[in-house]
Amino acid sequence: MREFGYQRAHDVSGALALLDADPEARFLGGGTNLVDLMKTGVERPARLVDLRGLPLDRIERAEDGTLRIGATVSNSALAAHPEVRLRYPALTQAVVAGASGQLRNMATVGGNLLQRTRCGYFTDVTQPCNKRAPGTGCPAVKGEHHNAAILGASEHCVAVHPSDLAVALTAFDALVTYETTEGAGELPLADLYLAPGSTPHLETALPTGALITGVALPPTPVAALSRYRKVRERASYAFAIGSVAAALEIEAGAVRDVRLALGAVASRPWRASAAERVLRGAPATADSFAAAADAELAAAVPLPHNGYKVTLMRNLVVAVLTELAEEAAR
Incomplete structure (x- = not known):
């Protein structure tokens, strides 16, 4: 070191x-x-x-119902907060699924959003990697890529973003607030991460030298009935091979509102906008849920050894939405 x-x-x-x-x-x-x-x-x-001494360790509810989460709030404090558990249960589930209690006690909200990929080629300095050393190539394309991206990737990088928390925040239209020497700014979390394209070493849209100060969660009534489901290769704490954050509101047997984001399928948390469009107004049935998943995954471009993710994510979306629909009917 x-x-x-x-x-x-x-x-x-x-x-x-x-x-x-x-x-x-x-x-x-x-x-x-x-x-x-x-x-x-x-x-x-x-x-x-x-940064742990900064006054950014609070979770506060604004007058308009927005929940403001400071960047140095620990993941444990976030998961346990009563407002989060009540209004955004999928967020609590995502944090708890993300790491052990010891890691959650240390990890911060801001740091979680900016964690780097766990791709083995990126973390091994003896290997080429466009994200770590631009222009050296992406050996994962023809090498070990069973957990690589199936959506939004490029020939220059197929790594996936590792955060569970960011998937749930993306589903609920979170805003990231930041400060620079030039002043304050904010970004929708969905716009924070850049597509890899030909420049995978450029990972976020934050200005140079920016400091994330917090996350703002707008009041989202549909999020009260939400769930985060993570699939991993072992039962103990591991990074996802696929995950879903979903929220559902049903009225008279039809989907009135829905939020859906996918994890471990792209270089960033993937807001499933196509699936949401298919679902709004559709019957709240397994067939509708499958049609929505198919609409989103139609853009998938799997590599030879990660095509299983298309089937996995389709089944995962259907299962989570079906569970939410059954819960709503009780």
């Missing part, structure tokens, strides 16, 4: 100034991803700017 400096920031402006003064510095939240990458040599910051 490269020798590095360490400083604690006590306010947002101070954190931004420290990063601005050292282009090789990195922000440090819980360190559950960054420190691992430093150990393997993927990340080699000259300085870490510790």
Whole structure:
């Protein structure tokens, strides 16, 4: 590991100034991803700017019903918060599915959103990787890719985004707030992550030097009946090979409103907009749910060894929506 400096920031402006003064510095939240990458040599910051002392550790409900979640709120605190459990249960389920209790106690909301891919070629510095070393190639395309993307990938990168939390937040139209030395800004979470295209090393639309300060969840009544389901290769904590965040509202046997996002199928959480369009106004039946899944997955372009994900995600969407419909009928 490269020798590095360490400083604690006590306010947002101070954190931004420290990063601005050292282009090789990195922000440090819980360190559950960054420190691992430093150990393997993927990340080699000259300085870490510790953000845990910033006043961004609260979850507050605004007058308009928006739930504002600070960037340094731990994943454990987020999952346990009464407002989250009541109004966005899929969010709690996503966080709990994401990691062990020890990791959730350390990991922060902001850091979770910015975690890097777990693709084996990215994390192995002896291998080429366009995301880590632009222009060197993507060996996963012809190599080990059983957990690679089936939607929105390119010949330059087929890695998937690892966050469970981000999938649920995408389904509920979350906004990411940030600060830069030029002032404050916000982005829909669905627009935060960039498609890989020919520049997979450019991962987010955040301005250079930006610090995520929080997430804003708008009041979304449909989210009260929601679920997050994650499929992984072992029962203990592991990254998803497919996941679904879904919310459903049914009126007179038909789908009045729906939210649907898919995980572990693309370089970013995948908002299933095509499926949502098919479902709104349709009968709340397994056939409708299957038709919606097929409409979304029609754009899938699997590689030789990850085509199983198309069937997996179709079945997962149908199963989760069916469970929600049965719950709504009780």
